[in-house]
Amino acid sequence: MAAPVLRWSCPARRWILANIDRGPRHGRGSPTGSRSSGKRGQSSVAQQPLATAQKPRKGEHQWAAVVGLEIHAQISSNSKLFSGSQVHFAAPPNSLVSFFDASLPGTLPVLNRRCVEAAVMTGLALNCHINKKSLFDRKHYFYADLPAGYQITQQRLPIAVKGSLAYSVFVGKNRNQVINKTVRIKQIQLEQDSGKSLHDDLRSQTLIDLNRAEGQLRVDANISVHHPGEPLGVRTEVKNLNSARFLAKAIDYEIQRQIEELENGGEILNETRSFDCKLGCTVPMRDKEGKQDYRFIPEPNLPPLLLYDSASLPAGADPQQVINIDQLREQLPELPRVTREKLVQQYGMLPEHSFTLLNEVGLLEFFQNVMKETRAEPKRVTSWVLNTFLGFLKQQNLAVSESPVTPSALAELLNLLDQKTISSAAAKKVFEELWRSGGKTPAQIVSEKRLELMQDQEALEELCQATMEKHPQVVMDLKKGNPRAINKLIGLVRKATLNRADPTVIKEMLERQLSS
């Protein structure tokens, strides 16, 4: 228990226009034409007299959905938030549990400095206002994996508030149109995690492991709908969301469910629901207890958490016992947004490529290492890393660190390509061979498989001549203006060179010879 967790909630607005019965857009006005509620959609054809009197259809009001995400992220630290037990994944049950974690009487929480630093840095990275004074509270509820009967959290005055996160979404057919969006971060708070429960249905019991709960990153979604201009609707909480994809599905489903329920005259209960990923729907989770009353009280064993900046740092204070926000801000690593901007400026790459480079662990470093050792153009390196290299990784479900091809090897290969020692097609073959047999260098593979491009221009000229002489009918075709004939000729020459000539070079040569 008491594994350190950061919880942050971001409220976001989403506007949708929901037409339950997707009838034709035109021609729906009320017969009297006076119903201009302003909530209706765009086309105000309500003024038109209608040939057939139509009843105003249900489901035509505009709905707005409000979605808030509660994200639980485990802090990367050696020990827990309030105790000195180890934080470690997959340890024997209850082996990382101290007396405090087991809630034995007389034990007290002792705050971990590293966790506070992590929370402040997260707040700074998310553009939050850091509260120089924040408070700890107790949130009471009963569950077997919470032996104290309460969780220490920061409900009244958390460590960071009012932040934002800018992100981009790629849309369009080729996913190359960028839409930039911002989401608000309501607050970031430090809190204890519960233990882990294993349900043993066979013996009708639950097994409790107080090391820590599962999952280093968990998300719950809070969803409600309302008509714009009216007060917010009742919200439901959806848990058991294991991936971004399911999160999106669950939110979409729940919005639709709430709209349908309300349009049919029902009401939304303030309840907790679970997402059934097989059925793609949300189902009620807890029995109908109504709203939980957590009876928040200040945590009596922890004084307020005070943070300082360079201006307010008390003179002569023990550096171990004070936290300087300005110092932490300086220690922040370069944020992804800045890295991406640099990549776009330095290498002229497209924004969506910068995203891909940063979204894969180790890929940026790989790319930069290749760039260091090759003379090839950044655009070519980008293309090879993001398409060929990443493609192979994904196909075999490997991480960058597990790649059989090193940055040096790829750099060497790209140099050969750049020098026109080999053709593009040959390079792909070399790459495949590099992937298969880790040890050889590109140069070795090229010579073994005789993939070098013909360097002897005269010999190539002779081959072109010879090929044209052997296939006069193709040449005739070409002279008549058949565009496909040239490709046939190129193919023939390539075959004759055992694929060791670049098609574009062949084409140039043929065209020159033909025109002379």
Next chain:
Amino acid sequence: MWARAARRVLRAPGGGGRGFASKAGGGGVSAGGEAAPQERGRVPGDVIEHLERLALVDFGSREAVARLEKAVAFADRLRAVDTDGVQPMESVLEDRCLYLRPDNVVEGNCAEELLQNAHRVMEEYFVAPPGNITLPKLDEQELFSKS
């Protein structure tokens, strides 16, 4: 149980449900010693039921509820204090320094010791019932009530 009797009691003017204790906090009380006339703070039956679920206590008799009501009334006298413009106190520790512990592993690794305390264990896991067992509903309780 007492509850049937308690329900017939006049509800506190502060409103039913949990509202009885949550008058607007902060200042607003008239200066000088004269507080607003205190209501006879009866605690409604559903509030008692709610408290019993939340805190797992058993107000087993009318006397216990009366004691609760007296305790609340006693605490209510705090409202006579004019707190206009005064910051609320967080806790009696609020002027103390919050000690920050270095991020070192110094404890744990005592599963055997901890499990000795448990009523039931299974292979280094604590054993608990399958879920929260809800308290019996009030109506059922009345059948078993001790008068």
